[in-house]
Structure formats: C-alpha cells, structure tokens
Amino acid sequence: MNTPSSRQGNLTRYIVYLVLYLIVIGVKKLALLNDHVNKIGYFFFLLCSLFTLYFYIRQFNREQRFFEKRPTMPLLADYGFIVGVSILVILGRIFVSYLQAKGSVPLMSFQIIYQKAECNLLFWFLIFSTGLLLPAMQVYLTTGFFFNYVFRAQNMVSGIVGIMCSGFLYGILNFQTSFSLFILNSLYGMLFAWSYLYSQRIVMPIYLAILNGIFMVILA
Numbered sequence: 001m002n003t004p005s006s007r008q009g010n011l012t013r014y015i016v017y018l019v020l021y022l023i024v025i026g027v028k029k030l031a032l033l034n035d036h037v038n039k040i041g042y043f044f045f046l047l048c049s050l051f052t053l054y055f056y057i058r059q060f061n062r063e064q065r066f067f068e069k070r071p072t073m074p075l076l077a078d079y080g081f082i083v084g085v086s087i088l089v090i091l092g093r094i095f096v097s098y099l100q101a102k103g104s105v106p107l108m109s110f111q112i113i114y115q116k117a118e119c120n121l122l123f124w125f126l127i128f129s130t131g132l133l134l135p136a137m138q139v140y141l142t143t144g145f146f147f148n149y150v151f152r153a154q155n156m157v158s159g160i161v162g163i164m165c166s167g168f169l170y171g172i173l174n175f176q177t178s179f180s181l182f183i184l185n186s187l188y189g190m191l192f193a194w195s196y197l198y199s200q201r202i203v204m205p206i207y208l209a210i211l212n213g214i215f216m217v218i219l220a
Helices: 007-031 039-064 079-102 109-116 120-149 156-173 179-199 203-218
Strands: none
Touching: 007 039, 007 120, 039 120, 079 179, 079 203, 109 120, 120 156, 120 179, 120 203, 156 179, 179 203
16 A cells, blocks of 8 residues: 555555645636636645645655666756757647637637736736646646556557556646547647656656646737
C-alpha cells in the first residue's frame, strides 16, 4: 500500500489526487460566481490550488525514489526539441483561436466568461488558474502519476497506448462539453505525454502545458 508497486495503493492514491483536483475546480467555479471574480474566492482558490500542487510535487518526488532510475535528458540539452515543441504549441493555439473566431470551433467556458466581464482582475485570475496552476496539476494527473501507476512498462505498445490514454484523460479533465474541444485538448494532452516520455522529465510537459494555458488566456 505504501509504495507505487501496490495496485490497491496506487488506485487509492490516484483517487485522492483526483478528488483534490475536483475540489480546486469547485473552488474556482465559486470564485467566478455570476461571471465575476469574487476576491475572497480568489484567495481561497490560490490557497487551495497551491496546497494541492505542492502536495502533488511532494508525492511525485517521493514516489520516484521507489522506481528504477532511467536515463534522463538534461533540461536544456536538446534546444531543437524544446524550440520545436514550443513553436508547435503556440502555432496550434493560434490556429484554434482562428477557428474559434470563424465559428468553426466553440469557445471554451472561461473564454465566454471573459468576454462577458473583461477586466484586469479576471484576466490575472485566469492567468493564474487556467494558465499556470491547473495545467501543472493536470500534467501530474495525466502523465506523472498516470504513467507511474498504469504505463510503467518500457516498450513501444505501452508507450503508444499510454500516450493516447493520457491525452484522452487530459481532455476529460478540461471539462469542455464540445466534442471538438475535447479532441483538441486530447491532442495537446498526447503531445505533453510524448514530451514526458521523450525527456523523462516531468518539467517538460509542465512547461508545455503552462505555455499552452497562458497563450489560451492571452488569445481569448
């Protein structure tokens, strides 16, 4: 139960992590009650999300000690890879915004709220929530813990299936009712999962997810 080799323990831990994420989402919705930022809700969201993210980081780093060490790519060793995936994320986000402007893809829920009540406080709330904190938590749930618990095997089949499942889980955790938005978010999730397997560092998909989240808010 106390190590990541226990299936029952992994399931229990993952449910706890998922419940914490859902609580953060609930607090975020309370902070945006009536499409306006509630300052008290803003404070509690930051408090709750920072605690949850700290807990994820602490647990992930602790669990890594139980696994066999894998060779990792130094964070800045492959400039071409970092620049290439960064450009891919940004261009993809610009393309999605273009499709939304044309009406081919519906707006996300936070974009609708922002267009109704555009203000500085709401903008910075979205930067912290949708741009920074939630993407980092989603990466821990859909790649870090997910691959450690379910797709730890080092073979091509496990990697491909894991990337696809991770992407779909990422799409689900974004809670968009549109099927087209679900597919787009899932593709981004697959890209983040692939970057994790490529680099063997959780920092890489977190960076890409935050980059995607910030541009998503800026282009709203």
